Amino acid sequence: MKSRVMNNKPKLSRRDFLKLLSAGGAIAVGGYALSEYAPWLDYAGKAEDTWMKPAQISSPSEPMQTLVHYATLAANGHNTQPWKFAIKDNAIEIHPDYSRRLLVVDPHDRELWISLGCALENLLVAARASGYTIEVTYPDRADFIHVQLAADTPQGSSLFDAIPLRQNTRSAYDGRLIKNEDLDQLQALQVEPGVMLQFATNPTAMDTILEYVNLGNLAQYADTAFVDELIEWLRFNKKEALSSLDGLYSACSGNPQVPRFIGQMFVAGTKPQQQADADAAKFRTSPVAVVVASETEDKSAWVRTGQVYERLALQTTALGIKSAFLNQPIEVPELRGQFQSAIGLGSYLPQLLVRLGYAEAMPRSLRRPVEEVLI
Numbered sequence: 001m002k003s004r005v006m007n008n009k010p011k012l013s014r015r016d017f018l019k020l021l022s023a024g025g026a027i028a029v030g031g032y033a034l035s036e037y038a039p040w041l042d043y044a045g046k047a048e049d050t051w052m053k054p055a056q057i058s059s060p061s062e063p064m065q066t067l068v069h070y071a072t073l074a075a076n077g078h079n080t081q082p083w084k085f086a087i088k089d090n091a092i093e094i095h096p097d098y099s100r101r102l103l104v105v106d107p108h109d110r111e112l113w114i115s116l117g118c119a120l121e122n123l124l125v126a127a128r129a130s131g132y133t134i135e136v137t138y139p140d141r142a143d144f145i146h147v148q149l150a151a152d153t154p155q156g157s158s159l160f161d162a163i164p165l166r167q168n169t170r171s172a173y174d175g176r177l178i179k180n181e182d183l184d185q186l187q188a189l190q191v192e193p194g195v196m197l198q199f200a201t202n203p204t205a206m207d208t209i210l211e212y213v214n215l216g217n218l219a220q221y222a223d224t225a226f227v228d229e230l231i232e233w234l235r236f237n238k239k240e241a242l243s244s245l246d247g248l249y250s251a252c253s254g255n256p257q258v259p260r261f262i263g264q265m266f267v268a269g270t271k272p273q274q275q276a277d278a279d280a281a282k283f284r285t286s287p288v289a290v291v292v293a294s295e296t297e298d299k300s301a302w303v304r305t306g307q308v309y310e311r312l313a314l315q316t317t318a319l320g321i322k323s324a325f326l327n328q329p330i331e332v333p334e335l336r337g338q339f340q341s342a343i344g345l346g347s348y349l350p351q352l353l354v355r356l357g358y359a360e361a362m363p364r365s366l367r368r369p370v371e372e373v374l375i
């Protein structure tokens, strides 16, 4: 386990923060209004271009580049997009981009490889829909995923149609129960070897999970290194989101746009208990939680975990169900083993925790263009 570097920066008290907020408030609100209405910052237009079906886009026009575009629409930790793609003759390789790793929350690159697995799953679903059969070589020895493609008959699917609609919806849900037939379909989802899905719906199981999410939040938000890394990947306004085309844009999580100095103070000033309470309230609106777990802890298992998660996310999207992560009890090393036994996973290792439910869609996240992720 990598030790976390505690940062001894002086902490702003809530009162100081509020004073600063009112002093800077007028300037901030003025700047915010300007950026909000500035016609040259068309976030919605950029998001639409990103997520519309590539067939409708003039670029990327090459079929292999189109598959890479679909891969980049996958879920990935902090929207770091930690990938690079190499297009070969009838093959695509997915490589890690270690310059985008999250050293604090993901010191062993576990979530980085899960993110590559998510990208792989989108690529495979899109490749089948475009008329390819596929053979995957997992990263056992090599440090990348190799996807061999051979021309075949196109097999469209509801999962393919769901790629441009999938998103992490971090809002409160409306509390409705998931329809039984839909839950059955999710529970019957095909998984990869060595990966399992564990569903929780009953109050006792949900309470146990929530208890660990709370503990995870308390640990993470008391850790300055975790908060600093999160702030680095937060995009507090349209201007920041549009200039980097990555990271976590405030509006996607239902937060207002603010100048960086205000957002930074606000996040750094968040009390661990506030964060735990906010997530607990959202969790209570979610009728189902799902844990993705794997038999082993290695790159191939992480990639397969990412595939199964992305498949689940596409299937829920196709059924009109929203999902969001609550990985805190798995990301905090001291809690992971306790969480594993508390939820009865046996020897399987928890890798991801997700809540499901019904809600309106949130603003979409952005992606860097294909040209920027090609080797």
Ligand SMILES: Cc1cc2nc3c(=O)[nH]c(=O)nc-3n(C[C@H](O)[C@H](O)[C@H](O)COP(=O)(O)O)c2cc1C
Binding pocket: 073, 074, 075, 076, 077, 078, 079, 111, 112, 114, 115, 118, 166, 167, 168, 169, 170, 247, 248, 324, 325, 326, 327, 328, 365
């Ligand atoms: C391995 C992994 C871990 C993630 N962890 C979290 C998390 O703890 N909390 C969260 O809100 N989102 C989490 N996400 C979701 C990403 O932030 C999200 O996929 C990314 O911002 C892109 O947004 P989109 O999925 O809506 O396209 C995670 C995604 C992956 C693949």
